[in-house]
Amino acid sequence: MEIVVAFAGDGGGVEELTWGQRDVWDLMRRTGRTMNIGGTVPAAPGETVEHLAALLRFIVSRHQALRTRLVPTGAHTPPRQEVHRSGEIAMELVAAGPDAEVTAEALRVRYQTTHFDPFGEWPVRMGVVVDGERPTHVVLMYYHVLVDGFGIDAIVRDLANLADPSAPVLGVRPLELAARQREPAALRQSEKALRHWERQLDRVPPRPHPEPVDPGLGAPRHWEVVCSSPALALAVRAVAARTGLASGPILLAAYATALARATGIATAAVQIVVSNRFRPGFAEAVTSLRQFGLCVLGTDAPFDEIVARSWAAMLAAFKHGYFDGAAAGRDLEAWSCYLNDRRRGTDDPAGEPPTAEAIRAAQAEGSVRWGVREETYDGTFYLHVEDEPGRIAYTLWGDTHRYAPAVIERCARDLEAVVIEAALTPATVGA
Known part of the structure; x- marks a missing residue:
């Protein structure tokens, strides 16, 4: 009815x-x-x-x-x-x-x-x-x-x-x-953003795709790993307290490191979703303003350094995430690892950072499982981070025609492991 x-x-x-x-x-x-x-x-x-x-x-x-x-x-x-x-x-x-x-x-x-x-x-x-x-x-x-x-x-x-x-x-x-967006000021903003993209793309090493992988199950191509981790939430708080940086760049650093381990390429290129809501007049706009910004960062360094690089890369990506994609000189989709942080409140809780014992104890309470499988998705790897009280919930989509399911699952697990290792051992090296 x-x-x-x-x-x-x-x-x-x-x-x-x-x-x-x-x-x-x-x-x-x-x-x-x-x-x-x-x-x-x-x-x-x-x-x-x-x-x-x-x-x-x-x-x-x-x-x-x-x-x-x-x-x-x-x-x-x-x-x-x-x-x-x-x-x-x-x-x-x-x-x-x-x-x-x-x-x-x-x-x-x-x-x-x-x-x-x-x-x-x-x-x-x-x-x-x-x-x-x-x-x-x-x-x-x-x-x-x-x-x-x-x-x-x-x-x-x-x-x-x-x-x-x-x-x-x-x-x-x-x-x-x-x-x-047809006015000179907007066009100048777009041109400046696209020049930034070009400079970042020039830093990306050649990324040959691995030989196609056939899971042998006749399944849809893109597989989702669903993760929920209280230990990751605690470890992020510990790293945030030490570095003075928020959870966003910490998770980007962990994702970049996990990607480097999965792909064997130490320089990670990740497109992050930019809300653009910080721009004048955009906060209350009912329309679609989200675009992508590009973060390119090396992972061959101690984790705290990777976090600092992630923070700088994110700031630049936010600044240059508003542009006319139709005017791009190169195919921006060729660099196809993505991060969509859907959380609304990403400030870490105040108070004393969690202890190593609390982080270790919370590891047993996490979960990792296979989720939905779809024939089409976007990118080789696509990470979504969600709100979940007391935990960090995330899903990682992977293209099984480029990486085996075991590699995709390992990448999802590594994201948690990297931050926990960094929280417990500050001198941890990234990739």
Whole structure:
């Protein structure tokens, strides 16, 4: 069953894709992945279907990105975006059945794995699991070309204005941003960023791919290793206390070292996801601003030195992670190891650093298992880091046609082992 929700908002028109939108569009075209983002939340006590319909009307009316459809331009050119001033969107109602949580998860998986029709579908799906007339769960999924994870956070913060729809909408809007990116200042920023990329790529040694590997199982090509480690969280705190640096560069240093061990190449090249939300007017923008920055660092040094190199490389990557990828002189995807740190709060807890005994004891509480396998993914190795209380949770995707499953698993385990070794033995050498 569906409820049709009418919406209307300020602003409309047709523009080119922004740099961030174009990056995600190209990535989805190249890999075939849906890349839909969103999730499930339990319905609040006393929630009603009518209120949820009003909430959907509010967010779509307020935010241009959610009133956008793409406009095809030809087989070999990227589409344009069209923001509509009004329209109608459906909110799906699904009967809870004997287990509302199971029903909600099935709905989330369906929304997650079903490609959006960007030319005929609005870029948000909202489904409500109902027990009779009582909502039990709400599932929301967004089309990633038009909204990124930080854009979803901005939507959630804007719900504070639900009682006052006339409140100003904060942050740059997609049509404005697309026009701004053709201005001289933005083009100079892009050119400067691309020159930085060129300099970094020149530092990368030749990276011949190993002979293709056949796992012999007839399985999809890309395999996921799922890890959860309280010991890693404690070890990161210990290294952070010693180096004075945050967990982000420590994890990048560990990942680079693990990659060097897996590939046999001491200089690691890692593309990191850059939110770009630190730029003026971008923090509250509901759009897709994420792009990649490139970190190139040697791992033939004590771990603390690798961490310092990672910090410097990350700062440069953030600075130069806003650019027109279509203007790149080289194929930036050729350097295909990635890191996406999805955590929102990455500051290490205050207080005394953990003891060696606590770190060793926590090692027994971690877990490593094989997860999902997919035929297409992005890159040779792709590390995602997630929020998890008291632990660092991470997944590592590996291409089994380039590295054997045992090498991929070893790389995932090495990420934890490198930091624990560094916490317990400060003079640890990287690769």
